[in-house]
Structures are given as C-alpha cells and as structure tokens.
Amino acid sequence: MLQFIENDLQAECVALADRAKRASRELAIARGKAKNEWLRRSAEALRVRTEELLDANRRDIAQAPTYGLSAAAIDRLTLNPKRIDEMAKGLLEVAALPDPVGEVITSSRRPNGLEVSQVRVPLGVVFMIYESRPNVTLDAAALCIKSGNAAILRGGKEAIHSNVALHRVLADELVPSGLPGDAVQLVATTDRAAVGYLLKLPDRIDLAIPRGGESLIRRVVEEARMPVLKHYLGNCHVYVDAGADFDMAVSIIVNAKVQRPGVCNAAETLLVHRDVAEGFLPRAAEVLRGMSVELRGDEASRAVVPWMVPAEPSDWDTEFLDKILAVGIVDSLDEAIAHITRHGSGHTDAIVTSDLAAARRFVAEVDSSAVMVNASTRFNDGGQLGLGAEIGISTDKYHARGPCGLRELTSTKWIVYGEGQIRE
Amino acid sequence: MLQFIENDLQAECVALADRAKRASRELAIARGKAKNEWLRRSAEALRVRTEELLDANRRDIAQAPTYGLSAAAIDRLTLNPKRIDEMAKGLLEVAALPDPVGEVITSSRRPNGLEVSQVRVPLGVVFMIYESRPNVTLDAAALCIKSGNAAILRGGKEAIHSNVALHRVLADELVPSGLPGDAVQLVATTDRAAVGYLLKLPDRIDLAIPRGGESLIRRVVEEARMPVLKHYLGNCHVYVDAGADFDMAVSIIVNAKVQRPGVCNAAETLLVHRDVAEGFLPRAAEVLRGMSVELRGDEASRAVVPWMVPAEPSDWDTEFLDKILAVGIVDSLDEAIAHITRHGSGHTDAIVTSDLAAARRFVAEVDSSAVMVNASTRFNDGGQLGLGAEIGISTDKYHARGPCGLRELTSTKWIVYGEGQIRE
Numbered sequence: 001m002l003q004f005i006e007n008d009l010q011a012e013c014v015a016l017a018d019r020a021k022r023a024s025r026e027l028a029i030a031r032g033k034a035k036n037e038w039l040r041r042s043a044e045a046l047r048v049r050t051e052e053l054l055d056a057n058r059r060d061i062a063q064a065p066t067y068g069l070s071a072a073a074i075d076r077l078t079l080n081p082k083r084i085d086e087m088a089k090g091l092l093e094v095a096a097l098p099d100p101v102g103e104v105i106t107s108s109r110r111p112n113g114l115e116v117s118q119v120r121v122p123l124g125v126v127f128m129i130y131e132s133r134p135n136v137t138l139d140a141a142a143l144c145i146k147s148g149n150a151a152i153l154r155g156g157k158e159a160i161h162s163n164v165a166l167h168r169v170l171a172d173e174l175v176p177s178g179l180p181g182d183a184v185q186l187v188a189t190t191d192r193a194a195v196g197y198l199l200k201l202p203d204r205i206d207l208a209i210p211r212g213g214e215s216l217i218r219r220v221v222e223e224a225r226m227p228v229l230k231h232y233l234g235n236c237h238v239y240v241d242a243g244a245d246f247d248m249a250v251s252i253i254v255n256a257k258v259q260r261p262g263v264c265n266a267a268e269t270l271l272v273h274r275d276v277a278e279g280f281l282p283r284a285a286e287v288l289r290g291m292s293v294e295l296r297g298d299e300a301s302r303a304v305v306p307w308m309v310p311a312e313p314s315d316w317d318t319e320f321l322d323k324i325l326a327v328g329i330v331d332s333l334d335e336a337i338a339h340i341t342r343h344g345s346g347h348t349d350a351i352v353t354s355d356l357a358a359a360r361r362f363v364a365e366v367d368s369s370a371v372m373v374n375a376s377t378r379f380n381d382g383g384q385l386g387l388g389a390e391i392g393i394s395t396d397k398y399h400a401r402g403p404c405g406l407r408e409l410t411s412t413k414w415i416v417y418g419e420g421q422i423r424e
Numbered sequence: 425m426l427q428f429i430e431n432d433l434q435a436e437c438v439a440l441a442d443r444a445k446r447a448s449r450e451l452a453i454a455r456g457k458a459k460n461e462w463l464r465r466s467a468e469a470l471r472v473r474t475e476e477l478l479d480a481n482r483r484d485i486a487q488a489p490t491y492g493l494s495a496a497a498i499d500r501l502t503l504n505p506k507r508i509d510e511m512a513k514g515l516l517e518v519a520a521l522p523d524p525v526g527e528v529i530t531s532s533r534r535p536n537g538l539e540v541s542q543v544r545v546p547l548g549v550v551f552m553i554y555e556s557r558p559n560v561t562l563d564a565a566a567l568c569i570k571s572g573n574a575a576i577l578r579g580g581k582e583a584i585h586s587n588v589a590l591h592r593v594l595a596d597e598l599v600p601s602g603l604p605g606d607a608v609q610l611v612a613t614t615d616r617a618a619v620g621y622l623l624k625l626p627d628r629i630d631l632a633i634p635r636g637g638e639s640l641i642r643r644v645v646e647e648a649r650m651p652v653l654k655h656y657l658g659n660c661h662v663y664v665d666a667g668a669d670f671d672m673a674v675s676i677i678v679n680a681k682v683q684r685p686g687v688c689n690a691a692e693t694l695l696v697h698r699d700v701a702e703g704f705l706p707r708a709a710e711v712l713r714g715m716s717v718e719l720r721g722d723e724a725s726r727a728v729v730p731w732m733v734p735a736e737p738s739d740w741d742t743e744f745l746d747k748i749l750a751v752g753i754v755d756s757l758d759e760a761i762a763h764i765t766r767h768g769s770g771h772t773d774a775i776v777t778s779d780l781a782a783a784r785r786f787v788a789e790v791d792s793s794a795v796m797v798n799a800s801t802r803f804n805d806g807g808q809l810g811l812g813a814e815i816g817i818s819t820d821k822y823h824a825r826g827p828c829g830l831r832e833l834t835s836t837k838w839i840v841y842g843e844g845q846i847r848e
Contacts, residue, residue: 398547
C-alpha cells in the first residue's frame with residue numbers, strides 16, 4: 001500500500017500494479033467459496049470494527065472545511081453505525097449473487113468432434129478512481145473480487161482516512177479467506193500524479209473505471225492507455241406522445257425529475273406532442289411548480305404555460321442535476337426522436353404513450369443505453385434491472401452499455417477439447 | 425466516395441463519416457431480409473461483373489512492381505474468376521448466418537411488473553483499415569452490413585483499383601436492396617492522412633479495426649480516439665506434457681507449425697516436459713526437419729537433439745510467421761504455464777496430454793483467447809469454432825476476445841416496458 005509516499009512515486013505505482021497483476025492470476029482461479037467467504041468475513045469485520053472506522057471518518061470530517069466541502073458533500077462523506085451496517089449488508093448481497101466466472105456463454109460440438117466452449121473469465125486488474133463517497137470503496141472491492149478481478153482503489157482526498165480504514169478492514173480478511181493479500185489495494189496517497197502513473201500501465205491494468213464529475217472522467221479518458229468504462233452525462237428525456245395517459249405521464253415526469261434530481265438517470269428535458277400540449281402541459285407544469293421545479297420552456301410551450309422561464313439553446317444540452325427541467329413541444333414522434341438523437345447523451349430516454357406503433361418505433365430508433373416505455377427513467381439502474389449491484393453505468397457501446405454489474409467486469413475465453421484433431 | 429481528392433481532405437473525411445453515421449441509423453432498423461437481399465444481389469453482381477473486376481485488378485498488378493511487392497504479395501493481390509466466385513460464395517455464407525440484431529440476451533419480469541430485456545443492437549459505424557488482400561473489402565462489408573453497421577473501408581494502396589471496383593459492385597446493390605446508399609463507403613484515396621483524420625472522429629465512428637502488420641496496428645491504436653479491435657501478435661505455444669501421446673503430439677505440432685506458417689494462430693514455440701524429452705523430441709525434430717522447419721533449441725533440448733540451432737533469448741518472444749520453431753524443455757506443468765505467461769501473446773496455446781488434472785490446470789491458468797487441449801492451435805478461427813465468418817481475432821479482453829464474428833460487431837440496449845411504474 002502506498003501511504004504518504006514522497007519519493008519515487010512512479011516506481012511505487014508500478015510495483016503496486018505488478019502486485020495486483022500477480023494477485024489477479026490467483027484470483028482468476030479462486031473458488032467462489034473463498035470469494036464469498038471474504039465478503040461475509042468483511043461484512044462481519046465492518047460491524048466489529050465500527051469504532052475504528054468512525055474514528056478515521058471523524059478525521060476526514062474535521063478536515064472537510066479545508067477542502068471547502070458543502071454541507072451535502074459532508075453528509076455524503078459521513079459514516080455512522082447505520083451506514084456502516086448498510087455497507088455490510090451490501091457485501092452480503094454481493095455474496096448472494098451468482099458467480100459470473102466460469103459461466104458458459106456458448107458451447108458446441110464441431111463436426112470434427114472438437115468440443116468448443118466460450119466461458120466467462122475475469123478481466124484481470126480493475127483500477128477504480130472515484131470521488132468522495134467512501135461506500136464506493138466497499139462496492140468496488142466487492143464487485144471486483146466477486147468477478148475474480150484484483151482491485152486498485154483510488155478514492156478522493158476528502159475521504160482518505162475513511163478509505164484507509166475501510167481498506168484495512170477489507171484487506172485483513174483476504175488471506176484468512178484464502179485469497180491473495182494484494183487482491184484489493186488502495187492508492188493511499190493524495191498525490192494526483194499517482195493516478196497518471198497507473199493509467200499508463202496497460203500491461204498490468206486491464207480496465208479503468210472513473211466515477212465522479214465530468215472533469216475527473218475526461219481526465220481519466222485522456223490519460224488512460226487501457227480501456228475506460230464510463231459515462232459522461234445523463235441528459236435524459238421524457239417524451240409525452242399524442243397517445244399518452246395524462247395521469248401516468250405526470251407521475252412519470254415528476255418521478256424522473258424530482259425523486260433524486262442529482263443523479264444521472266434523472267430527466268432533464270420534457271418533450272410533449274403538440275396534440276396533447278394544451279391538455280397535458282398546464283397540469284404537469286402546476287404539479288412540477290408545486291415541487292419547486294424550475295421549468296424552462298421553448299416558445300411553443302410558453303404559449304401554453306406563459307409563466308415558464310424562456311429556454312436558452314444550451315438548456316437542451318445541459319445535465320442540470322437539479323430541480324430544473326427544459327420543456328419543448330414537438331410536432332411528431334419523428335421530431336421527438338430527432339431531438340433526442342441530436343441533444344441526448346445516449347443514457348436513458350422514456351416515452352409515455354398508449355400507441356403500440358409509437359412505442360415500438362421509439363424503442364427501435366432512440367439510441368440510448370436504456371429506453372423506457374411508460375416507466376420512469378430512474379429505472380436505469382443495476383438493482384432495478386435485475387443485475388444486482390452495479391459498478392457504474394456506461395453510455396459507451398463497446399463492451400458494456402447501461403448498468404454494469406458482475407458480468408460487465410468479465411472477459412471470455414475459448415476452451416477447446418479434442419483428441420488429436422488437426423486442421424485440414 | 426473520396427476518389428483522388430486533393431483539397432480539403434479533412435473536411436471530406438468528416439463529411440464521409442457524417443454520411444456513414446446517418447446511414448447507420450437507418451441500418452440499425454433495417455430488416456434482416458433487406459440485408460440478406462443485398463448480400464445475395466452483391467454475390468450475383470460479382471459474378472456478372474467479373475470482367476470489370478479483373479480489368480481493375482490488372483491495373484493493380486501492373487503497378488505492383490512500383491510498390492516492390494513480393495511474388496507472394498502479388499499472388500495475394502491477384503483476382504481471377506475462381507477467386508471472385510469464392511468471394512461471392514463468402515457473401516452467401518454470411519447471408520445464411522443468423523441475424524445478430526434483436527437477439528434477446530437476457531429478459532425478466534421485475535417484481536414491480538416492469539418487463540426488462542437486454543437486446544443486441546449494432547455498434548453504429550465501423551472503420552476497417554487493411555492491407556493488400558482485396559477480399560477483405562468483401563468480408564468486412566458483408567459482416568458490417570449483416571450486423572447492422574455502416575462500413576467505412578480503407579484498403580491498401582496496392583489494391584486501390586481492385587477495391588474501387590469491388591466497392592462499386594457492392595454499393596450499386598445497396599439502394600435496390602432497400603438499404604441506405606452510404607452504408608458501405610470506400611476511402612478511395614491513397615493519402616494516408618485520411619486515416620488519421622477519420623481516427624479522430626469518435627462521435628461518428630464507433631469502432632476501428634486494423635488488419636495487417638504490427639506497425640499498421642500500432643499506428644491505428646496510437647491515433648484512434650474510438651475503441652480499436654485488434655491483435656498485435658500470435659506467439660502461440662504447444663506444450664507436450666509428461667502424459668502426452670507421442671503420435672498425437674507430433675501430428676499437432678506439425679499441423680500447428682507447418683500447415684500455414686504465416687498466420688497468427690500458427691505455433692512459434694514448442695515446450696516439452698523433461699520426462700518425455702528423450703522419447704518425444706528426437707521423433708518430432710526429425711519430422712519437422714523433414715518439412716524444412718528450422719528448430720531453435722534451448723540448452724536442454726540441444727542435449728537431446730544436438731543439431732538444433734541454439735535459441736537466442738529473443739526467440740521466445742518472436743512471432744516467426746515462417747518455418748522456424750523455438751524449442752524448450754521445462755521441468756513441470758508449472759514451468760510451462762510460467763513460460764507462456766511470460767512470453768506468450770494471449771492468442772492461442774495448446775497442451776498435449778492424457779492427464780486430466782494437467783489439462784484442467786492448463787485451461788484454467790493459461791490466460792489466452794483460446795486454449796486447446798489435444799488439438800492444433802490452428803483451430804482458433806471463427807469458422808472452426810462455429811462463429812461463421814470472422815472479421816479478425818482479438819487478443820484484448822475488453823468487448824471481444826478471440827475470433828470476432830457478427831456478435832462481436834454489436835452492442836446492447838436495455839428495453840423496459842411498463843404501465844406507469846415509478847421508482848419508490
């Protein structure tokens with residue numbers, strides 16, 4: 001573990017990544033039993049060592065003003081017995097998920113008698129770079145180990161003491177569970193150069209996962225020489241079609257906007273078909289106003305609800321992450337799809353409609369990681385879609401798209417058994 | 425199509441990629457029937473327009489000496505009626521493969537009644553950069569279109585006339601088949617700058633696939649801002665275990681080395697367990713010598729077969745692509761696996777053994793795209809493993825590993841149907 005290293009940080013980073021790579025070879029063939037044992041032992045240890053964790057967390061909280069953290073950020077950073085208990089439960093939930101390693105994806109017997117199968121194997125070493133919430137330390141370690149990958153964790157400086165303490169709890173249970181001691185390592189320095197050094201090691205690190213603000217993600221993508229699993233933005237749309245049920249549409253846009261405005265699958269733009277604008281928009285606008293949502297309308301929607309703030313062109317491309325909603329009227333389903341194609345971020349988009357043909361066209365033509373028909377955008381989430389825990393949501397199309405669970409942390413291998421077959 | 429463009433090549437490249445992106449949206453929702461219709465019409469057109477293709481090819485052959493092409497390279501470049509007929513058959517074989525688009529990967533009904541499915545969708549736009557063999561123009565176009573992707577093709581300058589003619593045949597059948605006319609575009613300039621411009625357009629091009637020598641691939645990886653599907657090297661091993669059948673082992677190493685020495689799944693190193701070196705190695709060496717294979721042995725194997733050339737350290741890391749084989753003796757299965765882990769390229773490795781435990785350990789611990797037990801390394805091939813045609817072999821672990829067929833040219837999308845569900 002790199003702790004407060006000052007000299008030769010680069011060499012330490014290489015050595016850390018080497019240890020991770022060696023550990024990953026043992027982990028790749030570790031039994032599911034050992035991995036689950038580690039998850040259960042770690043859950044128990046979190047509870048037993050709660051005081052030690054709270055002590056470390058208090059040091060982070062004490063220094064939070066130095067970093068100018070907002071009250072909300074300090075709240076996200078804070079640990080308490082209830083939150084530690086939830087973390088422990090999270091580990092047990094991962095233990096209960098099926099082991100993705102060894103899953104047979106396809107298998108066949110070839111005409112020449114070869115027995116061919118494609119099986120799931122771990123990626124190898126996963127490097128997780130994240131911001132202040134210390135529970136990501138737990139989630140990332142749990143999902144990496146369960147999927148057979150060694151983890152290198154790099155949390156934010158604001159949570160350094162909490163992360164060191166959490167990592168110590170996790171690391172102490174590795175060897176007793178029969179797993180390599182370097183399977184979970186923490187980059188325990190606040191020197192940002194360490195991230196840069198590690199991102200330059202594609203032979204040792206198989207995947208980088210940044211979780212945090214857009215600037216962190218862009219920096220990682222720019223510097224990484226290995227694949228990066230990420231999403232930049234969640235500019236999500238709800239489109240209320242001519243054939244929509246108004247009650248349902250109000251309920252969905254309210255849920256998509258208000259239930260948790262600061263997350264990536266919250267809605268940022270409401271599009272309404274012209275035919276229902278007069279009937280639907282005033283109702284929806286009243287309800288949203290009652291929930292303190294600022295509405296920014298285009299000219300057509302302000303003709304229907306004049307008190308809306310005029311929308312600026314940039315509003316269509318903005319992830320507000322706040323109680324702000326852009327509102328536009330479209331003439332047709334085609335126009336709605338064209339708007340989403342132009343302004344959307346490929347994250348999550350929803351249609352509210354009772355028209356089967358419209359639903360099918362929306363599903364086929366909107367090119368996003370998840371497309372919802374008559375459901376809130378907030379359902380684009382690993383737990384909600386049935387993957388169990390998730391390590392993030394990808395808006396890329398390569399390797400993984402949408403919520404990333406255990407399977408998305410794996411690769412595959414072809415295994416061929418024969419009895420002396422040669423190629424003719 | 426960019427043909428002999430001189431001014432503002434960069435703007436032309438952006439325009440070409442824009443056309444590809446627009447075409448990809450139509451292709452993503454194209455019927456399988458239209459895609460197969462195009463494949464069948466193109467196969468027919470290749471036969472009907474054979475003379476036109478041969479004329480163009482003759483122009484490439486005539487200028488081949490300018491590029492200093494070897495006799496073997498000229499042979500690979502040459503078209504004749506038989507080869508054109510084989511290309512046409514290749515298109516029909518792709519038509520017969522199942523359509524990967526729309527395949528449901530997982531589906532479930534969630535406790536709240538949401539119907540959730542993960543379905544296969546095209547990646548979007550695929551940019552293929554390849555060297556002299558003109559049949560890649562056909563293969564790449566066929567696999568891209570069948571998987572619903574728009575193709576941008578960039579063949580080598582040595583084949584420019586053949587590629588222009590082949591592309592014309594393919595492109596002429598797009599609109600009559602009901603597909604967008606820009607679904608297959610050729611970058612018909614010999615200016616290498618065009619490749620650099622296109623590789624800088626990640627918003628328009630979803631995947632780059634270089635096929636050719638290592639220097640081409642490294643250049644594409646260096647410049648590309650989108651994912652790259654590739655393999656650098658095939659440094660493949662055959663390990664003859666203590667429990668090997670000697671006849672089988674000779675047959676496998678001969679096939680792996682000699683059947684086609686210049687391809688990536690040919691063997692480059694033979695490792696032999698010490699216990700069987702005396703019995704096996706002299707026999708194998710005689711047979712290989714009889715087939716003009718140069719053997720480069722370590723000290724221990726030269727003690728058994730003294731006439732072998734002494735191996736240099738670099739031989740263990742070399743993809744000879746020729747009738748040359750490095751030969752080493754190992755003390756154990758562990759040592760064989762360690763050698764492959766250190767020197768291998770993660771492409772294809774084989775064990776010959778009758779010992780079940782050794783086979784299972786080799787399969788589990790050798791981290792390669794394909795691992796063979798008692799079979800030739802040459803079977804790591806899309807056709808041989810049952811994928812149908814392949815667009816290349818990946819030694820990466822991210823997205824696709826091993827032979828890449830139609831599925832590897834797709835992404836996924838989550839589709840959720842509800843009746844007004846919101847997140848609690």
